[in-house]
Amino acid sequence: MMLSFSALVVALLLSPARSFLGPSEDDDGGGGVPEEWVLLHVVQGHIGAGNYSYLRLNHDGRIILHMQSLKGDADLYVSDRTLHPSFDTYRLQSVTCGPDVVVVPGDFARPVGIGIYGHPSHQESEFEMRVFYDQTVLQDPFDRGSYDSDGQRAEKKSSQAGEEDFQEEESIFWTILIGLLKIILEIVF
Structure with missing residues (x-):
């Protein structure tokens, strides 16, 4: 009885996270993201085991990178110091076996380097990354630097x-x- 109650509590706690991190079959394709987020790009690609694929982010403001591994396991490394971040040189990372989410702060220097790493546990990884702009973070109207x-x-x-x-x-x-x-x-x- 206690085990089934624990499983129910875990399922209830994970359901909001699941709706945020990935669309379900009955979803309209929005992926459960807030309305204030504007979809800028959708990037799809393949990456071989132990290899990197690099992207460059030039858009200002708070950016949310939401990457889903469709096949295999792709990991995400982000840096505002190098355009070729890796597991040795990064500022932000997400290296889960599921959806990877990184929030790039608005004060990161642009361009921001994005490294997508194909985990060696799979010969090839296929990914889809959605790039969102968070327009809820307001710029200071008096900041006239x-x-x-x-x-x-x-x-x-x-x-x-x-x-x-x-x-x-x-x-x-x-x-x-x-x-x-x-x-x-x-x-x-």
């Missing part, structure tokens, strides 16, 4: 450029230091 000609915020671009310059200077410093150490070691030995 400076923008460049590409529509990017100037502060983000300059801070990003400053970080890249710092990394380049650090790299040059280490190159010179290692070169000096080699010369000293050659003289001593």
Whole structure:
């Protein structure tokens, strides 16, 4: 009796999640997503075991990536630092055996790299990814920060450029230091 009650409670708790994550047979194809979400793209593809397929997201705002593995098991890796995210270099991930959902925040730098990985447990994985724009996240109407000609915020671009310059200077410093150490070691030995 207790086991059947537990199963009923689990089924009731999972039913809203199931309607959100995937359309059922009697659904009208909306997939149970909120009305405020606007469908931007539907991407379908195949990926071999242990391989990646890469996509680029340029759309601003809060974006929801909803990927369903139709065959096999495809996993999702997202980054605003590299256009080729993997299981080693990512900011967001979803690596379930079922539907994979990632919410890309509006403050991620664009373009955002999306990596789709074919899990090695299957020779080939087939996936369908729906890309939604969440229009419930309102932009601050008083935020009048400076923008460049590409529509990017100037502060983000300059801070990003400053970080890249710092990394380049650090790299040059280490190159010179290692070169000096080699010369000293050659003289001593």
